Amino acid sequence: DAGVTQSPTHLIKTRGQQVTLRCSPISGHKSVSWYQQVLGQGPQFIFQYYEKEERGRGNFPDRFSARQFPNYSSELNVNALLLGDSALYLCASSLLARGSTDTQYFGPGTRLTVL
């Protein structure tokens, strides 16, 4: 079975630009979460979506936004890029809508470099 897929694998942008990252969850999973992993740190929670609605948001500025589509895939958008946005962006999917016991399965990530 295919796992969580993300695209693109790598991305280079300049300050002030906008970027869109994409994620397809494991088949049958309805919940998608996004995390930012800065080099040398653990992943930080950005968003969680279920049934196209935002269910949780981390401590990130409004430049970060996301959405989920009817097929449960998701996009993460970041506007007005800053150097500090350079990171590995991870997408995770899980089966259950509610319940913090559910295992989240992660994709390979998108490496964003902001110059």
Add this chain to the structure above:
Amino acid sequence: AQSVAQPEDQVNVAEGNPLTVKCTYSVSGNPYLFWYVQYPNRGLQFLLKYITGDNLVKGSYGFEAEFNKSQTSFHLKKPSALVSDSALYFCAVSLTTDSWGKLQFGAGTQVVVTP
């Protein structure tokens, strides 16, 4: 506020020797605890989780972890380490009160297994 601590930035062990990666947590309620492993340029792979019940949890690739409520710890263990276990290990916690399962990660512990 909840937090997760991994007190060791790096753990060095010889192949065949026991491996332990430490994790402590601080939460106001009952925690759900997870271990993930990350190989270079890859996403996170799920190893095991503690939800309730037996304090000793067995997971993938021969790993196990012991939940200790009094010491607020969830240390990851493997009886006999392999060179292929060299990777970055993350402990994570979610709260029972957070029904959407947002994960909070530790900073990670680099494991180096030498032949």
